[in-house]
Amino acid sequence: MRLLTITVAREKPVTAQGDDKTAITNGVQARTMQDVARLAGVSAMTVSRALRSDASISQATRARILEVIERVGYIPDQTANMLASRRSGFVVALIPALNNSNFADTVRGINDSLAGTGLQMILGATDYSPEREEELIATTLRRRPEGIILAGSKHTARARRLLTHAGLPIVQIWDFPDDPLDQVVGFSNADAARAMVHHLADRGFRRIGFVGSSVPSDTRGFERQRGYCEALVERGLGPPRLVNAAKPPGSIEQGGLALGRLLERWPDLDAVFCVSDLAACGAMMECHRRGMVVPRDIAIAGFGDFEISRCTHPRMSTVAVESYEIGALAGRHLVAALEYDGDPATRPVARIRTPFTVIAREST
Secondary structure, three states, X not given: OOOOOOOOOOOOOOOOOOOHHHHHHOOOXXXXXHHHHHHHOOOHHHHHHHHOOOOOOOHXXXXXXXXXXXXXXXXOOOHHHHHHHOXXXXXXXXXXXXXXXXXXXXXXXXXXXXXXXXXXXXXXXXXXXXXXXXXXXXXXXOOOOOOEEEEOOOOOHHHHHHHHHHXXXXXXXXXXXXXXXXXXXXXXXXXXXXXXXXHHHHOOOOOEEEXXXXXXXXXXXXXXXXXXXXXXXXXXXXXXXXXXEEOOOOOHHHHHHHHHHHHHHOOOOOEEEEOOHHHHHHHHHHHHHOOOOOOOOOEEEOOOOOHHHHOXXXXXXXXXXXXXXXXXXXXXXXXXXXXXXXXXXXXXXXXXXXXXXXXXXXXX
């Protein structure tokens, strides 16, 4: 994704005595099709036909018009075409946060999958708030997107109603809901967390704590906590030892503070599983400050396989997910839904479970 800065030159008046070509190249921009027509010495209808490659326009005339368009940087207004075709040319992707490398990889996957389709992506961040997501959905639907990709499975009643009545292809990502709106590309966060707890138990750890999300609407964090609790029951490891202290996506500072709270209440902990790698990094740093050796005194595990997990000392065990592939698959299946020209009732609906992997490193 690139941030573009657009500078509009102040227009200089073109007088009857002035030379149009000189004025244009000195900074005057052609604002309308009529401007292009005047400079090319043709009618606005001729310009319109040339842009549509109408066979009634001679090659010489079309070449002259295109030369003017190139010289002055004219960009055709697509509004009329959008109204006539009912196509807006863009899709919407809503993700929880922009400051999360996993979601950034997912956006990159969506963007790459749209290359060559003529579709552009509008990106919105919900900040883990269902109300904010509802607002973004309502706002973007007014602009008639062709499809929507959104992270998560829990939405407000109004958001679900808006999405259901919109009649657009929808792809939910990063979760695997029981009641999908349409297409799904995701995984079970609960199953992934359960797998990490089983990994810790297989390594001989029995008093396993958990640093969870402090935001109730963080469905992914809640599902990871649920998986942690279920795995404790499955392995007979006693009641949960958890604190909800990490505001998503979880910070290093929050992880350090959370470890302190865990140890105050359960000083005999022998392992801690964190809702994200960032929180786990903070927990590991707090261990170093306290003179605790990881994993001899306490094991630390995270979630997400962020780059930082491969750079800590010791290197961090974590759960890796296919962040980029989730986005790429979501984009491809959204495009396939838009290109389907059969009966909408028979359109194929993708429900794809993406893999996750427990990566065992030195910290466990």
